[in-house]
Each structure stands twice: as C-alpha cells, then as structure tokens.
Amino acid sequence: MDLARPRVVHRRGLAGRLPVAHREPSAAGRRRSDPSGLAPRARASSLDPPIRITATFGEYRHGHFHAGVDFSTDRHIGKPVYAPASGDVQRVQTSGAGFGNNLMIRTPDGRSILLAHLDAFDEPIASYISAAQESTGRYEQSLTPERGRLHVVAGQRVAWSGESGAGPPHLHMEIRYGDLAYNPLRYGLSVPDSTPPLLHRVTLEPLDDSSSVRGSPAPRTIVLGPSVDTVAVLGRVRAWVAAADRVSTGWARVAPYAVGLAWEGQQVECRFDRIAWDDQMPAAEWVYDGAGRVAFWTPVALWFGSDYHPTMPELHGAARRPACCRSPPVIHRGRSCCTPPTPRGT
Numbered sequence: 318m319d320l321a322r323p324r325v326v327h328r329r330g331l332a333g334r335l336p337v338a339h340r341e342p343s344a345a346g347r348r349r350s351d352p353s354g355l356a357p358r359a360r361a362s363s364l365d366p367p368i369r370i371t372a373t374f375g376e377y378r379h380g381h382f383h384a385g386v387d388f389s390t391d392r393h394i395g396k397p398v399y400a401p402a403s404g405d406v407q408r409v410q411t412s413g414a415g416f417g418n419n420l421m422i423r424t425p426d427g428r429s430i431l432l433a434h435l436d437a438f439d440e441p442i443a444s445y446i447s448a449a450q451e452s453t454g455r456y457e458q459s460l461t462p463e464r465g466r467l468h469v470v471a472g473q474r475v476a477w478s479g480e481s482g483a484g485p486p487h488l489h490m491e492i493r494y495g496d497l498a499y500n501p502l503r504y505g506l507s508v509p510d511s512t513p514p515l516l517h518r519v520t521l522e523p524l525d526d527s528s529s530v531r532g533s534p535a536p537r538t539i540v541l542g543p544s545v546d547t548v549a550v551l552g553r554v555r556a557w558v559a560a561a562d563r564v565s566t567g568w569a570r571v572a573p574y575a576v577g578l579a580w581e582g583q584q585v586e587c588r589f590d591r592i593a594w595d596d597q598m599p600a601a602e603w604v605y606d607g608a609g610r611v612a613f614w615t616p617v618a619l620w621f622g623s624d625y626h627p628t629m630p631e632l633h634g635a636a637r638r639p640a641c642c643r644s645p646p647v648i649h650r651g652r653s654c655c656t657p658p659t660p661r662g663t
Contacts, residue, residue, distance in 0.1 A: 359401040359505045361472035363432060364388055364488060368508055371487060373562055374500040375589025376572040377605040377615050381598040382589075383572075384498035385431065385491035386506065394436050394486050396478040399471075401430060401490075401506070406467035409438070409446055410459045416489065417482025422469060428505065431491040436479025442467055499591045502574070514573040516541045517559040520612045521550065528552025536611045557606055557616035578619050587617050 362368060372387035390396045400422055407423035410416065416433035420442065423429050438446060445467060449458050469475055480486040492501045502508065522536040523529050529551045530537040536557075539546055562573040577586030592598065601607065605615050 358507050359471070361399055361401050363399050363401050363490060364390070364396060364478070370508060370571075373571050373574075373589075374498075374502065375574075375592070377601055377607050379607065380602065382592050382601045382604075384592055384594070384598075385433075385489050386501045388488040388490065390478045390486045390488060392486050394477070394479050396488075397474050398432055398435060398476040398478050398488060400469040400473045400475050401471065402428070403470045404428075404430070404468070405464050406442060406462055406469065408459065408461050409442055409467075410457075411446060411450070412457050412459075412482060415482050418476075418479065419482075420475065422475075423464075427494060429493040430505075431489070431493065432476065433489040433491075434479055434482050434484075434487060435476040436481065438476045439474050442475060493594075496595045497591050497593055500574070500589055503590060512563050514560060514562045517561065517614065518612075518616075519559070519578075520557040520616060521548065522555045522557065522611050524553040524555055528554060530554060538612060556619050557611055558619055559612065559614045559616040572617075576617050576619065585619050587619055 369389040370386060371389045372383055374383065374386055376383035402422065402424045404422045404424040406420055407429055408421040410420070411418050416431070418435040418438070419431060419433035420435070420438065421429050421431045437443065445462065446458055446460060449460055450456060478486060478488050490501055490506070492499045492504050492506070518538050518540045520536050520538040521530045523534050526534065528534070531549050537548070539548065556578055558576050558578065560573050560576050562571045572589060575586050575588035577584060587604065603618065605617060606612055607615055609615075
C-alpha cells in the first residue's frame with residue numbers, strides 16, 4: 318500500500334466553485350425542510366471585523382457534533398452583535414446554561430439563524446423579554462414572539478456578545494432548516510480564508526485477527542509528511558485520519574470541511590454539510606474516535622463497511638451512518654469494494 322499524503326478539501330464561504338470531489342445531494346433525496354441548493358450569502362457580519370473563527374461545524378464534542386461556528390470576541394464581553402440577515406425574531410431565551418442568552422432569527426427563505434452566549438439584548442428585544450421576566454418573576458425565559466412583532470434588518474444591532482451558558486466569551490452561530498443544522502460556512506456565511514488546513518497523521522486499524530499492518534495486529538499510526546511511504550497491509554483495515562483547519566487561531570481540534578482518501582481507484586470522504594438534530598448527533602462517537610480507543614487526537618473514520626455498527630443506545634440499535642460519510646469502501650484482502658450507505662432521505 319503506497320500511502321501518499323491524503324488530500325484535505327476545505328472551503329469556507331460561497332465564493333468560487335465547488336471542488337470536483339464534492340457532490341451535492343440530489344433534489345429527490347432532500348428532506349422537505351432541506352433548502353434547494355446553497356443559501357444566499359448573508360448580507361451582514363454578526364461582529365465587527367476582524368472576523369476570527371475559533372470552532373467550526375462538525376467538530377467533535379463529547380456525545381455530539383458541534384452544530385455551528387464559534388467566533389472570537391477576543392475574550393471580551395459586550396461587543397456589538399448584528400443580525401446577519403433580515404427576518405423576524407423567532408425565539409429569544411435567557412438562561413444560565415446551554416446556549417445562555419440567545420435569539421433565533423427566521424429569514425424569509427426559511428432559515429433559522431441562532432446567535433448564542435449573548436450578554437444582553439438591544440431594543441426592542443430587551444424590553445420584550447424584560448416584560449416577561451417582570452411579570453413572571455423568573456429570569457429564565459423562552460419566548461416565541463408572533464411573526465412580525467420583532468422584525469430585524471441585516472446589519473441591525475440586536476445584542477452584545479457574552480459568555481452566558483458557556484465560556485469563555487465568544488459568539489456561537491447556527492443555521493437550521495427544520496431539524497437539520499447546516500454548516501453556516503456553506504449556507505450563507507462568508508468568511509475570508511487564506512490558511513490551508515493541516516494533515517497530521519493516519520492510523521490504520523486491523524479489523525480482525527487475520528489482518529495486520531506492517532506485520533502487527535495493533536493499530537499503526539503514520540505521521541504524514543511531504544514524502545510517500547509504503548505500508549504493508551494484510552486483510553481488512555480501517556483508516557482514521559487526524560486533520561485540522563487551522564483558521565486564524567491555530568487550534569488543532571478545529572475540523573476541516575472535508576477529509577478524503579483514495580485507495581485502489583476508490584475514493585471516500587467525510588464532509589460536514591449538515592447534521593440532523595433528531596438522530597445524528599450521537600454518531601459523533603463513531604465518526605470520531607472521541608474515546609481514544611485507537612488514537613488520542615480524535616481522528617475521523619473514513620473507511621468502514623456495513624459490518625461497522627457500534628452498539629449505541631442513542632441510535633436505538635439501528636445501523637445508521639451520518640450524512641457526512643459518503644460511500645465508505647470495505648478493504649478486503651487484495652481488493653477493496655465500495656458499500657454505499659442505505660438511503661435515509663438525506
């Protein structure tokens with residue numbers, strides 16, 4: 318097996334064209350809540366420049382995926398937060414846990430844009446929620462204003478950044494359609510990006526007692542560099558790839574948009590376009606090696622077959638793959654064959 322440096326494909330914003338390896342879901346396979354194609358670009362930024370990303374969509378969190386994008390506020394509280402698009406306030410919450418103080422804006426095209434971990438709201442949202450707090454005597458509120466009551470326009474200041482719910486200070490943004498969370502960097506948000514992602518290492522894991530990597534039944538990790546290495550593989554193996562989008566912070570855990578490898582004419586990639594809140598969040602525990610069973614750097618599983626279905630009570634015992642994994646091939650002795658995932662309407 319000649320192991321060249323695998324290619325990480327990643328793209329922020331909507332400028333330019335899609336790489337050839339990327340395939341958009343067909344219209345017939347979309348859920349009814351799925352937008353038709355890419356959403357229009359947001360008309361305004363939610364923070365004053367410079368814009369710095371500290372966490373991306375699809376990153377591993379214990380028991381779930383990170384369903385949005387985090388922006389740096391330089392660890393400061395009280396930076397102005399603006400509506401990225403025009404629409405009506407769909408929900409506004411005050412809380413000391415979870416998303417903390419947050420608001421959700423519903424746009425005319427059906428997107429729900431969440432802005433979370435806020436410190437305070439601007440008018441008229443502030444007065445609306447203050448009235449509910451005073452009338453009930455409770456700080457924590459979850460309100461859904463009737464459509465049109467709290468209308469905002471793109472670029473309007475709606476709040477100030479904070480660290481409510483979870484610190485340190487930052488701004489969390491999500492874009493949703495129904496029960497699906499979409500990658501904001503693919504569905505409306507555009508952020509300048511000139512820093513390439515980084516490939517760290519690949520771990521090859523033998524899948525049974527008759528399989529080995531370089532003569533050993535134990536997982537073998539190869540640090541990736543500019544040179545090509547040759548690895549002797551016998552039997553069936555699974556590949557785990559550690560990669561990071563360095564963005565502007567250099568944080569090693571930041572997930573790139575897509576990671577892919579090629580093997581004997583087959584190609585497989587894991588890309589983070591969307592995640593279903595109802596049944597795909599727990600799949601983070603087997604898309605990533607979060608428990609450190611094979612490696613301690615939380616790599617992504619790229620090659621696994623129909624027999625790879627961990628027992629997960631959260632998935633009700635169902636053999637499901639998350640939407641980010643495309644046609645993972647099973648590597649057999651002397652050949653590889655591709656086992657497409659069972660269609661699930663995504």
